[in-house]
Amino acid sequence: MLKIENLHARVEGKDILKGLTLAVNAGEVHAIMGPNGAGKSTLGNVLAGREGYEVTAGSVTFDGVDLLALEPEERAAAGVFLAFQYPVEIPGVNNTYFLRAALNAQRKARGEPELDSMQFLKLVREKLKVMRISDELLHRAVNEGFSGGEKKRNEIFQMAVLEPKLAILDETDSGLDIDALKQVAEGVNALRSPERSFLVVTHYQRLLDYIVPDFVHVLADGRIVESGDKSLALKLEAHGYAWVAEHGEPAGAGA
Numbered sequence: 001m002l003k004i005e006n007l008h009a010r011v012e013g014k015d016i017l018k019g020l021t022l023a024v025n026a027g028e029v030h031a032i033m034g035p036n037g038a039g040k041s042t043l044g045n046v047l048a049g050r051e052g053y054e055v056t057a058g059s060v061t062f063d064g065v066d067l068l069a070l071e072p073e074e075r076a077a078a079g080v081f082l083a084f085q086y087p088v089e090i091p092g093v094n095n096t097y098f099l100r101a102a103l104n105a106q107r108k109a110r111g112e113p114e115l116d117s118m119q120f121l122k123l124v125r126e127k128l129k130v131m132r133i134s135d136e137l138l139h140r141a142v143n144e145g146f147s148g149g150e151k152k153r154n155e156i157f158q159m160a161v162l163e164p165k166l167a168i169l170d171e172t173d174s175g176l177d178i179d180a181l182k183q184v185a186e187g188v189n190a191l192r193s194p195e196r197s198f199l200v201v202t203h204y205q206r207l208l209d210y211i212v213p214d215f216v217h218v219l220a221d222g223r224i225v226e227s228g229d230k231s232l233a234l235k236l237e238a239h240g241y242a243w244v245a246e247h248g249e250p251a252g253a254g255a
């Protein structure tokens with residue numbers, strides 16, 4: 001589904017991704033771990049097409065299409081979703097209105113009929129049950145005044161409504177209390193399917209007890225330097241990233 005080859009990317013004139021190679025098949029969950037500043041968020045931003053990130057070499061194909069040639073909204077319509085590390089507040093824009101506009105823009109781009117208010121409300125009610133999010137949040141402006149945890153849950157709720165093919169979760173677990181972490185993990189697990197893939201960026205092995213990944217990768221200095229199964233996360237927790245440099249196998253490739 002997603003094939004990243006020798007990706008190099010630069011932000012503000014600084015090389016951040018330096019030859020990243022990773023393959024994600026449909027239905028797989030890949031966890032990305034790694035030291036601060038390694039380029040994990042940059043990878044998510046490059047895949048989503050965020051402004052200011054310049055790809056200087058390499059390729060990314062998504063379902064056989066050159067993802068890097070698409071505009072951000074075309075990537076979203078193709079099924080790429082990025083849950084931000086720091087979700088943005090959009091004052092004055094109602095959360096439900098925003099979500100409906102986003103979903104309908106994507107449906108229109110895919111040639112699917114748009115949902116009217118009743119159809120959308122039905123969908124939202126279904127998703128609210130799965131995600132166990134308070135409907136009070138829906139009536140407020142997007143993320144405005146939301147607590148850190150509420151913002152993260154709202155990101156996952158957006159994902160549930162938009163039903164992407166590839167969901168990139170950038171430290172969605174940070175700032176969540178124990179119960180919210182479990183709820184977010186349950187929400188993600190409810191969305192796992194043979195057609196949907198996840199890239200889960202996290203610093204904490206704990207999250208991976210709940211969202212059990214098929215693969216764990218270590219991203220360091222702009223590349224994947226080690227790949228393994230979920231036991232790799234336990235080794236990292238026990239020994240830290242220095243252990244990878246000393247004992248890890250140079251991986252280069254992903255799955």
Ligand SMILES: Nc1ncnc2c1ncn2[C@@H]1O[C@H](COP(=O)(O)OP(=O)(O)OP(=O)(O)O)[C@@H](O)[C@H]1O
Binds near residue numbers: 014034036040042
């Ligand atoms: N907009 C920007 N302007 C300047 N430098 C940037 C920008 N975005 C990212 N960087 C730099 O790129 C490097 C990689 O950042 P990135 O956020 O991708 O790391 P990360 O692996 O997600 O780190 P963390 O675990 O701390 O979230 C850092 O040195 C960061 O300062």
